[in-house]
Amino acid sequence: MNFIHAYYFSLFAVVALLFIPYLGVRAGLEAFFGIIIPYLAFIAFLGGVINQILKWARTPVPYRVPTTCGQNKTLPWVKRTIRDKFENPESMLYVIGRMFMEIVFFRSLFRNMRMELRPWQKYPEGGKLIYWSNKWLWIGALAFHYSFLIILLRHLRLFMETSPSFVNLIESVDGFFILSTPTTYVSGIILLISAIYLLLRRMLDIKLRYISLASDYFPLFLILGIGITGILMRYFYRVDMVAVKELTLGLATFHPTIPDGIGAIFYIHLFLVSVLFAYFPFSKLMHMPGVFFSVTRNMAGNNRWVRHVNPWEYTPILFSYMEQEDLYRKQMKKAGIPLEKDIDLEE
Amino acid sequence: MASVPKPVELIQIESKPPDQPWMDNKAEFKAGAYCNAALPKWLEILDYPYPRRWSVTDDDWNLPENWKEIFLKAFEDRLNRFRSFRLFMDICVRCGACADKCHYFIGGGDPKNMPVLRAELLRSIYRRYFTTSGKLFGKLAGARDLTEDVLKELFYYLYQCSECRRCSVFCPYGIDMAEMTILGRELLSSVGINIEWIMASVGSCYTTGSHIGAPPHAFKDTVDFFCDECEEITGIRPHPDFNRKGAEILFVAPSGDYFADPGTYTFMGYLLLFEYLGLDSTLSGYAAEGGNFGYFGSHEMGKRLNYKIYSEARRLGVKWILGGECGHMWRVINQYMDTWNGPADFLEEPVSPITGTKFENAQTTKMVHICEFTADLIKNGKLKLDKSRNDHIIPTFHDSCNPARAFGFFEEPRYIIHNVCNNFYEMPEDTIREKTFCCGSGSGLNADENLELRMRGGLPRANAVRYVHEKYGVNHLSCICAVDRAVFPPLLEYWVPEVDVIGIHEMVANALIFPEESERKTDLRLRPLKGFESEDTDED
C-alpha cells in the first residue's frame, strides 16, 4: 500500500459514505439514519472508549519513567527555574501543571523545530546543521483542535432544551468576527483551513507521506466531510433548524422522532458524524484520552526520594558475592583484598 | 574495523525516502551499520534462551522452530506488563514531530530511523496480531504479518536506536522510542537474537565484576597503577581500599573509567579528591561496575546487574553509596534501582561527612552522584581550587542523554565547571540540556564493526562541537559519562580532531590544591599547564 493507494482509498471511502445516507433517505429510511445509526454509533463510541481506557488503566506501570526536560530537584541551592519545576515535576502538583501545559497548550509540540543540513565550506567536513524554530505544526494543531472543540460545544445547544450560558457565550464570541445573517462562525472556517493544512502537509512533505497510512488520511477526510456538509447545511441549503433540533433533542431525551422536511444534507452530516464516533475508539483518535495516560509525562521525577513499587516485580537468577569470591579467592587473597572465607595461601 | 568514508563524503546525506512503501522494503544490512551476533558462550553464562552460532548476514538465522509463537507470546506479555508499551502502540498520530529529532536519521537519512517509523515496525506487528482492525483490514490498517524479513528488519533498526529519548521530548504525547527499543530488544532476545558487544559486556559484568572483564584483583592492580601516576604528577598518593567492611561510603564507578584514556584521568580525579578529603570510602571488586549494560536490552538483566550494588553495600555495612560520572548508570539509579532492588532500608540517608549536608533528594535510593557531592563541597568552601590550572582547557559541556532526559541533571556539573576553570562555552541551545544530542554510540552500539553508524549518529553532536570550536576555540568536550569518554575520542577524531574529551573530576583534580603538593607544571595527562609550555618543548 503506497501513498497513492492510502490517499485514494481514504478519499473514496469518505465519498462512498456520503452516498449511503443520501440513498437511504431517498428510500425513506430516515428513521434508520436519524435514530438507529446515531444511537449505535454512540454506543460503539462509549463502549469502545471505555474499553480501551480500561485496558490502559489495567496495565500496570512498572517503573517511574518521566522524560525529564528540566533540572531535577536536588540540593536546595541548585538553580531551578519555574520551567524546570514543570518539566521535571517534583510532586503531583507540578505533574498536574505539566499535563495542563501539554493538553491545553500542546507544550511539547511547541518545542518543534526543523533540522537543515547546509553546505558550509568554512568547516572542513563541508556541512553545518541548523535548527529552525518551526511552530507551524503547533499553530495548525492548536487551530484544528480548538475549532473542533468550539464546534462541538456549540452543538450542545441541539441537545438541550435551553442552552447553558457558556454555550451562548461561545456562540456569540465565535460569531463576532464575521458580520452576516445567518451568523457566520469563524470556528467552522478555521477547522476547514487547518484540516486542509494538516492534509496538505501529509501529502506534500515527503517524509510524512512516507509514514502516512490510510488511517491517517481517513479521519482527515471524514472531518473535512463533516465540516463541509455542516457549512452547506447551514449557509447554503438552509435546513430547517427547528426541525433539526426536534430530532436531536429527541435523541438526547430518548424520545426519538423524525420530523418532516429536514433535507438529505442533514442526514449525510449526521451519518458522517456517526461514523466518526464509531470509528474513534478503534483509531489513532484515541490519542485524546491516551495522552492522559502517558507515563513519560504524567509521573513525577521524584524517584530518588519516593519509592516506586512495581506490582509484578520478581526475583530473577542472581550472582552473589560469594559466588564471585569462590571464583577468585586465591587471587584476591594474594592481592590483599579481604575475604569472607579466609584461606591460607601456603596450603 | 569497517572502513568509513571520509567526513566530506559521509555528510552528503541522501534523505529522500524510496518509492516503495516502507512495509514492502526489506532491510538491507549495510556493513558498518550493524553489530555482530552474540556468541553462545555469553548466553550460556547468563541463562539466555537459544545460544547458538549465527551471523547477521546469513540468510538463515537459525531461529528456533516456533520462533513466531515465542515472539508473539513475549509481545503479548510485554503489552500486559508495561502500560507505556501498550499506550505507545495505540496513540501515535504520525504527526512527524519526532521524525527529524533522531540523530541517526539526521546523520544517515534512512527513513526507518525516524523514531515514528522505527516504532511503526513494532506497531505493524501489534496491529496485525493484537487489534481487531488490524486483523480485519490488514495493510489498510497498517498491519503486517510477522515474517523472518520483518524480524530482521526489527533487529536492524532496534539496534540503530541508542535509547536516547530525544524523540520523546518532542512528541506531543511523550511517546518514547527508547522504552519501546528496550522492550523490542527483549522480544528479540526471546528468540535468541542478541548482539555480541552487549552480551559480552553483560556476561563479563555478571561474573567478573566489570564489563571489561577485570576480576577484583585486576581491578586493584589497575587502581594501584593510577595511584602511582597520581603520586608522580602531584606528589600525593591516594590510599583507596577494596571490599573494606565498615567503611562509611561505598564508591561505585563505571568500569570505563578504569579501562582506557581519557576515562582513567577521571578515575584519578576521584582518587585525588577522596584523598584530599580523607573520605572514609571503599571500592568493591564485586560491585565494580556502575554502568549497567543489562538494561540496554532487558529490564530483567538490568536488575540482575544492578542487584550487586545494594547487595554489596549491605554486606560491607556501609552507610550510603556514592556513584561516579556515568550516564546509563544514573538512568538506572534514578529510574529503576529502588524499584528493582530496594528498599535500601539497611542504609542511612546520605550525609556528606565533610559538609554535613543531608542529601534529602536521595532519601530512598541512598545513592549520591559524585557531581552533587562535589558541588556541595565547593558551595561550602571545602575545596581549595586554582582555576588557572585548567587555563589550557577551553571546555564545552555535553549533556549525556541519560542524565539529561532520564534524570534531569544539568546544573551540578556546570556549577563545578564554572568553579574549576575559567573558560567555558555552551553549545547552541537546541543541542544541549533536554535537547542534547546523543554521542551516537549509546545503548551498546559502540561496537567497532558498527563504526559508520556511530559516526553518522554522532554528527549532530560533533557538528555543534565544531561550532563552538570555530567560534570560541573550544578544545575540550567535557562530560559526565563513561561511554562518552570511550566513544567521543573516535567520533571527534573523525569530525573535529582538534577537540579532546575530558571528565569533570579530571578538571577538579587539576585545580585542587593539596597542602603538601609538589609544584604542578602539568595536568593529569602530563600536558604542560599554561605558563609552563616552554619547559616541555625540548622533550617534545
Ligand code: SF4
Ligand atoms: S511525535 Fe509522537 S505522535 Fe508524532 S509521529 Fe512521533 S511518536 Fe507519533
Ligand code: SF4
Ligand atoms: S530514542 Fe533516540 S535513537 Fe532512539 S529513536 Fe528516539 S531519538 Fe532516535
